[in-house]
Amino acid sequence: MKVVSTSKSHGGVQGVYSHASEACACDMTFAVFVPPQAKDGPLPVLWYLSGLTCTHANVMDKGEYRRLAAELGLIVVCPDTSPRGEGVADEKDNWQFGSGAGFYLDATQQPFARNYRMHSYIVDELPALIASQFPADMERQSIFGHSMGGHGALTIALKNSEHFRSCSAFAPIVQPMTADWSRPALEKYLGKDEKSWRAYDATALIEDGHRFGEFLVDQGTADGFLKDGLRPWLLEDACKKSGIALTLRMQEGYDHSYNFISTFMDDHLKWHAARLAK
């Protein structure tokens, strides 16, 4: 692991790191905030998965999580959203596929299967690195994310419920199998057989029997992607039918930007911290 940069913030350290990823067969960059309480022993880990077009840097710059994470004693890990770099297959002018659009899945179709393995990266490889390099109590992990990263958080929590104490999302893509901005990506990464897509769709996973304790979801009513791309009511339906506790908060007048995320960041951090307490 290489240290790209470190900077003191709210008494802790906001760092950016890179490493040669085996899962993604390329160098990957990620951000970690370590709060000041780390000097007294291992701390719980909160994973934040970002949305389409983002790198690790968007939430690090605009998410406004450090003040309260420093107070609550949470390590916050912010991975990239896809493999990147020379030799990584990409569609340069398509913001909904390739670089910045890994959809937290393991691609099976060439040429993408070589690098686009964000599910394995987030679930297996990066946690092992975090455990070895940071003062992290890996028995206490939670996960959240925004938009495509909300999709990532929900699907990863549903498939790995034993790893995460809690899961929340800002404006998540809850049913990527049927949304115009994600269907083409699923087909290119996973092939034409839609059965294989179900492992990467929160509502399909719930239909197929996966469960998680409870979800907190915030969604802005002025979000331009609400009706076609996000559609939280589909998650609400799936949760009702399956008995999963969902707190869905429709936030009047908020859009899809980090102004929305940062407004409700404190609520999510407190909600996770309560569930990550020893």
Added chain:
Amino acid sequence: MKVVSTSKSHGGVQGVYSHASEACACDMTFAVFVPPQAKDGPLPVLWYLSGLTCTHANVMDKGEYRRLAAELGLIVVCPDTSPRGEGVADEKDNWQFGSGAGFYLDATQQPFARNYRMHSYIVDELPALIASQFPADMERQSIFGHSMGGHGALTIALKNSEHFRSCSAFAPIVQPMTADWSRPALEKYLGKDEKSWRAYDATALIEDGHRFGEFLVDQGTADGFLKDGLRPWLLEDACKKSGIALTLRMQEGYDHSYNFISTFMDDHLKWHAARLAK
């Protein structure tokens, strides 16, 4: 005034606006946060001046001022740091001069005198626009800034003490006349006669009899510009000799970035809000 964008944040509105500036003879862009209390009547205005290389967007994205400004009922105005655009004289590869480096002065030397009139813009033109377009109580204004913007805040407050109830700074350039990164700019904007520079140097203004009630200054000890560019002890000396109350806080381990600024943003907002109360 054109609305570039608006976005709900912490119950208020973060907007970006542009207008044809007379002072700078070009279009200028600025950001304004209006907190939710604006529905109940005019609110005090806090000006934030940014540092070298910045636009209005850096502090808007990374400054983390909205949560507490929304709580305290402060309008926060974040101007650009220089004129910009086609026809505006510039030195493309020089980050310490021209675009992004207006130094909050009115240039007297050609070709810069035509556009580089940030002092008039910040002191006269933009306040008039804010007063006419926003629910602002212009009897209650305060000013702060970072680095070159800290220089701007200190010098503008010293020369316009009747306009501002309070003034603070993060890592300000306190004596630009003698610092390597600002001397060449002052010479190009103002000419070789250093007497004309004194109107844009906080320590010289104090020597020349300008006064302000009190200053709050935060400075990181790990700031790479501390010893050669910033040197807050020079302001400390000038304030001691002139009887200006200065609270200078050396913050252990903090650098020059927005991680430093955002860590102490709450302190500054509370400090100004206390002085802006009716």
